[in-house]
Amino acid sequence: MSETPLPTLSIVGGTGDLGSGLARSWSRAGYTVVLGSRSSERAEEMASLLRSEGFTSVAGETNAAAAAKSDIVIVAVPFSNYEASLAEIKDAAKSKIVVTAVVPLVPPKVSVVQLPAAGSAAVIAQSQLDPSTRVVGAFHNVGSQKLHAGSKADCDVLVFGDDADARTEVIKLADAVSNRGVDGGALANAAAAEALTSVLIWINRKYKVKGAGITISGLA
Numbered sequence: 001m002s003e004t005p006l007p008t009l010s011i012v013g014g015t016g017d018l019g020s021g022l023a024r025s026w027s028r029a030g031y032t033v034v035l036g037s038r039s040s041e042r043a044e045e046m047a048s049l050l051r052s053e054g055f056t057s058v059a060g061e062t063n064a065a066a067a068a069k070s071d072i073v074i075v076a077v078p079f080s081n082y083e084a085s086l087a088e089i090k091d092a093a094k095s096k097i098v099v100t101a102v103v104p105l106v107p108p109k110v111s112v113v114q115l116p117a118a119g120s121a122a123v124i125a126q127s128q129l130d131p132s133t134r135v136v137g138a139f140h141n142v143g144s145q146k147l148h149a150g151s152k153a154d155c156d157v158l159v160f161g162d163d164a165d166a167r168t169e170v171i172k173l174a175d176a177v178s179n180r181g182v183d184g185g186a187l188a189n190a191a192a193a194e195a196l197t198s199v200l201i202w203i204n205r206k207y208k209v210k211g212a213g214i215t216i217s218g219l220a
């Protein structure tokens with residue numbers, strides 16, 4: 001029996017720290033990844049670097065073109081440019097799953113929780129994108145170091161969304177790059193993981209470590 005082909009992934013902000021780390025990890029796991037950028041040149045430059053490392057199934061495009069060429073879109077940009085990035089992909093992301101890893105950090109106090117009035121970055125995405133787009137929040141608490149270093153992130157990934165099938169799809173993506181994906185329920189619950197990132201940044205600083213993460217106890 002033939003296996004279901006893996007979805008093609010695009011990463012808005014794929015030239016960045018988290019985006020390129022996720023690209024390396026998903027590429028290693030067999031996914032085709034299209035890196036997105038505000039500049040097609042920067043996207044192709046990063047894609048070329050990854051291909052030179054052996055990740056042959058990586059391409060680079062503008063954010064909108066990358067989203068158009070993929071089945072699932074991952075957004076990994078700074079909160080300061082989040083809404084502009086969502087506008088870039090709004091048309092291309094219609095009827096697709098959009099996964100937002102964006103944490104609403106407000107520099108300079110990034111180790112203090114400062115959630116937006118809307119509740120979370122995840123809820124902002126669902127309100128800005130087309131109603132046919134199923135938004136999922138995930139990867140907020142993943143440090144990029146291990147992804148770049150060639151191993152899975154040593155943590156669980158909480159996955160939030162109002163569509164159960166979309167959560168299931170994204171849990172598979174989390175399983176590919178971390179210890180496991182864990183269903184965290186409704187999209188509004190993403191506020192908890194977004195807030196937790198500031199706590200983890202604090203823990204990293206306090207204990208002089210780089211990759212503090214979370215593991216949910218009590219699961220089989």
Ligand SMILES: NC(=O)c1ccc[n+]([C@@H]2O[C@H](COP(=O)([O-])OP(=O)(O)OC[C@H]3O[C@@H](n4cnc5c(N)ncnc54)[C@H](OP(=O)(O)O)[C@@H]3O)[C@@H](O)[C@H]2O)c1
Nearest residue numbers: 013015016017018037038076077078081102103140143144
């Ligand atoms: N880094 C992590 O370990 C980590 C972990 C969990 C969650 N996150 C969250 O994931 C998101 C991305 O984090 P990151 O560390 O990967 O960010 P980053 O490296 O600073 O930026 C990612 C990409 O976003 C694009 N971008 C769009 N507008 C920008 C602006 N105004 N300033 C700078 N870059 C801009 C840039 O791509 P182009 O210039 O090519 O368009 C950049 O390469 C953030 O919301 C962060 O809180 C990060």
